[in-house]
Amino acid sequence: MKRLNGIRLQKGKRAQNKQITVLPLPKLIRIPMLMHMGEPCSVCVEPDEYVYVGQVIGKPESEDAVPIHASVSGTVSVISEYTMPDGQKIPCVEIVPDGLQVIHPDCTPPTINTRQDLADAAKNSGCVGLGGSGDLTYRKFARTEKMHTLVLNGAECELYLTSDLRQMLENAEEIISGAAMIQKIMKIKEVLIGVQSNQPAAIQVLTEAAEKQKGITVCPLPAVYPQGEKKVLVYHTTGLVVPENQEPEDIGVLVLNVSTCAFLYRYSQTGIPLIDRVVTVDGNAVPKACNLQVPIGTPIIDVLSYASCELDLVKQIYSGGGMMGVSYPAFRASVIKPQNGLIAMKNIVKPKEPTDCIRCGKCLRACPMNLIPTELDRAYQQRNVRMLTNLHAGLCMNCGCCSYVCPANRPLSETIKQAKALLTNA
Numbered sequence: 001m002k003r004l005n006g007i008r009l010q011k012g013k014r015a016q017n018k019q020i021t022v023l024p025l026p027k028l029i030r031i032p033m034l035m036h037m038g039e040p041c042s043v044c045v046e047p048d049e050y051v052y053v054g055q056v057i058g059k060p061e062s063e064d065a066v067p068i069h070a071s072v073s074g075t076v077s078v079i080s081e082y083t084m085p086d087g088q089k090i091p092c093v094e095i096v097p098d099g100l101q102v103i104h105p106d107c108t109p110p111t112i113n114t115r116q117d118l119a120d121a122a123k124n125s126g127c128v129g130l131g132g133s134g135d136l137t138y139r140k141f142a143r144t145e146k147m148h149t150l151v152l153n154g155a156e157c158e159l160y161l162t163s164d165l166r167q168m169l170e171n172a173e174e175i176i177s178g179a180a181m182i183q184k185i186m187k188i189k190e191v192l193i194g195v196q197s198n199q200p201a202a203i204q205v206l207t208e209a210a211e212k213q214k215g216i217t218v219c220p221l222p223a224v225y226p227q228g229e230k231k232v233l234v235y236h237t238t239g240l241v242v243p244e245n246q247e248p249e250d251i252g253v254l255v256l257n258v259s260t261c262a263f264l265y266r267y268s269q270t271g272i273p274l275i276d277r278v279v280t281v282d283g284n285a286v287p288k289a290c291n292l293q294v295p296i297g298t299p300i301i302d303v304l305s306y307a308s309c310e311l312d313l314v315k316q317i318y319s320g321g322g323m324m325g326v327s328y329p330a331f332r333a334s335v336i337k338p339q340n341g342l343i344a345m346k347n348i349v350k351p352k353e354p355t356d357c358i359r360c361g362k363c364l365r366a367c368p369m370n371l372i373p374t375e376l377d378r379a380y381q382q383r384n385v386r387m388l389t390n391l392h393a394g395l396c397m398n399c400g401c402c403s404y405v406c407p408a409n410r411p412l413s414e415t416i417k418q419a420k421a422l423l424t425n426a
């Protein structure tokens with residue numbers, strides 16, 4: 001099988017040997033009503049109301065949402081407004097924890113015997129893709145097609161991030177049990193777990209945990225970015241190509257992140273919904289990078305303070321990894337469900353002034369999807385929809401490899417993102 005292209009990133013995972021530490025409860029929790037792809041939930045609690053851990057505080061109003069639960073027990077202080085990174089204003093439930101962590105009586109293990117049960121459980125648990133995507137997990141189970149393969153994504157290829165790695169090292173049994181549960185319910189023949197070959201300890205613990213299970217195999221993957229992109233992951237684990245404008249599920253491959261899989265297993269055993277997650281805290285303003293288990297809605301300033309971040313020196317904060325992470329507006333933001341990383345930097349990385357393309361071909365050799373970024377760039381400058389279509393702009397996953405390697409500092413990935421938007425609206 002031909003290996004897809006990609007790039008080798010500098011070593012940047014300082015937290016990879018740091019065990020997951022539970023963050024002490026903060027003094028205030030701020031839970032925005034939008035933490036997933038899709039529509040916001042509506043607030044269903046009131047100020048001064050006592051709420052329990054796992055109680056629904058945000059109700060979905062459409063199929064494009066899943067419930068949002070209280071991550072702490074305590075009293076709702078106010079329903080405020082939360083500013084999303086894109087400037088959107090969303091209602092936000094603020095809770096003062098009482099420190100008792102009283103669990104709501106409705107939190108009981110669900111009965112999961114059928115595919116519909118699995119979809120319902122994923123929905124009721126408030127599960128979203130924990131690898132950073134924020135996809136609504138229940139939708140994958142609710143599809144009607146037959147799935148022949150489950151691919152678990154343990155290829156945490158981004159700079160800084162180690163939250164999935166720690167899950168694999170510390171919770172391998174849960175990941176394997178979750179995979180076996182989904183395999184059985186969905187009648188899936190084969191489970192493949194993709195892990196980068198430069199993480200031998202994770203490969204070993206998962207392989208050992210999978211020994212007693214039939215049809216679960218750990219697949220070492222090339223240690224290049226972006227192995228974790230689903231089309232690259234599916235190709236390198238199964239050999240199958242996901243066509244343009246299609247998802248892996250369209251060709252019978254169900255893809256789940258390892259942390260999502262572990263969470264679903266825990267939910268099946270306890271009935272406690274998605275109320276916390278593991279966040280990697282790193283960046284040059286954080287002296288000791290770490291992996292923290294954080295209640296959803298914890299203000300990021302509390303997370304950074306716990307990690308001894310030099311708050312006065314912070315100039316920029318990113319949510320997610322170093323390549324595809326998004327700039328976070330302020331310390332007032334909260335940890336949300338898909339947030340796998342919190343990167344605090346003392347410096348603002350300004351894009352360098354682009355110069356003319358010197359036709360070196362580096363962007364072509366870096367692109368995992370075998371696209372021609374230079375030509376896509378040119379086609380977008382000309383707003384040439386036909387050319388963009390012929391060049392398969394829709395296959396671009398905005399991984400940023402082309403921009404990263406370009407000696408002329410051309411913002412290729414950003415341009416192609418705009419080109420895709422042009423195609424969508426054409």
Ligand code: SF4
Pocket residue numbers: 366367368369370371372373395396397398399400401402403412413416
């Ligand atoms: S951003 Fe798009 S064009 Fe650039 S390397 Fe990634 S997939 Fe290829």
Ligand code: SF4
Pocket residue numbers: 356357358359360361362363364373374402405406407408409410412
């Ligand atoms: S990497 Fe930059 S300079 Fe080289 S061909 Fe691509 S766009 Fe041109």
